[in-house]
Amino acid sequence: MAAAQAGSEAMQRATPPARRARPLQSRQRFVPVARMVARIYAGYKGIQLLGRALGEDRVDWMYHRQHRMAAEAIYETATQLEGLLIKACQFLGTRADILPDEFIEVLSRLQDRVPARPFSELAAHVEDQLRRPIAAVFAEIDPHPVASASLAQVHRAVLHNGQEVAVKVQYPEIAALVDVDLQNLGFLINLLARVEHSFDLRLVLREIKRYVPLELDFQNEAQNAERIRANLRHRGDVVIPQIVHELTTSKLLVMEYLPGIRVTDVDRLSAAGIDKHAVAQTLTEIFCHQILVDGFFHADPHPGNILVRPGPQLVLLDFGLAKDFPAGFRQGVTKLAAAILMQDRSTIAQAFRDLGFQTKNPDVDTLVALGDAFLGQVVRSGKAYADEALIEQFSKDLSQALRANPLVEAPSDILLVVRVMGLLSGIGKQLDSRVDPLGLMLPFLQAGG
Secondary structure, eight states, rough: OOOOOOOOHHHHOOOOOOOOOOOHHHHHHHHHHHHHEEEEEEEHHHHHHHGGSSOOHHHHHHHHHHHHHHHHHHHHHHHHHHHHHHHHHHHHHHHHHTTHHHHHHHHGGSSSBBBOOOHHHHHHHHHHTTSHHHHEEEEEEOOOSSOOOOSEEEEEEEHHHHHOEEEEETTTTTHHHHHHHHHHHHHHHHHHHHHHHHGGGGHHHHHHHHHHHHHHHHHHHHHHHHHHHHTTOOTTTTOOOOOGGGOOOEEEEEOOOOOEETTTOHHHHHHTTOHHHHHHHHHHHHHHIIIIIIIISSSSSOOGGGEEEETTTEOOOOOEEEOOOTTTHHHHHHHHHHHHHOOHHHHHHHHHHTTTEEESSOSHHHHHHHHHHIIIHHHHHSSSSOHHHHHHHHHHHHHHHHHSOOOOEEEEEHHHHHHHHHHHHHHHHHHHOOHHHHHHHHHHHHHHH
């Protein structure tokens, strides 16, 4: 979530959708999700079964309609239940490079525009974290949030010394909701993997279980922000809000308030005289440096977490999900990226194995297909994102490779890198990025090797 300080005054003051009561019990939360999954699965399966009897134009129309219905069903369920489902939708809503337009249009509504809570519901929680009255700490605090997301919402405030700050408040019951949602999602993902082998999301489930709890610790987020600020201090084109440590707890984060324009709001970027292509270049450079040189990176760069100021200067927000590579892993990632850039099949396969990937048999095709997922598809296209035709062919090749020789082990660290690259690819498409991925990455590979 953007700690977000964020974009336009209009967005900051927009009235959020009405909030409904949140089901708290496991069964209350399981039934709507199971109903949604069954409905979406049945819709797509029906089109697949009927497709041969219908004309191509008719099937195409049916798919567009199903995309819209599926996206609206996911949105409705997520806004009803919140918790992990909101986070999943925020991720999906950024993937303009791989998802149909209907999904992006619907799910992107949830980027920092999750139904907010009245501040009156959170005031006692804030005072409990501060261990003193709100008025003793803040000269003023805006009851209308500047951003709200799956785990918390953010309010602009002013300290008694005049400093303008953003106050990120974790929802009091969110940890319990996350625990329930993890159990429910685990059951559904395991069931779906047995029924439909092409929908095996168990590796993703493992990642969610590992990393979401870290996002619930705001002191961890504060430490991540400080570390990445230090790593990027040599760059004047990126700024990270300073943390007010004496007011920060595991459930309350107080930081410097830094307004800006959302990175994918291309109309406002243009109106402000900001070159969207320069933004894409800077964004790619910053993340290449974090991953390939520092080995510690912001792992949740969705559009709500990246603001832009004239220059362009990027504002990075929300460091709840950040990753520190284990010893030697950064060099392994660098070796893998170099092999993919050079299209060296045997070295790609060996680099994956060195990183901890295992397949059912030693054939290299599956690992080479994974290399395309990681980077190869972008290199071949010569773009900072993959076009639809390349995505379609890649998805077909990867599915065939995984069916022939499935993965039995994949390290969590590299899956986070793939996630980051997917998010950046989606942003790159919306910015019409002109970045030359090969030319840009080579200096970082040399510096990080």
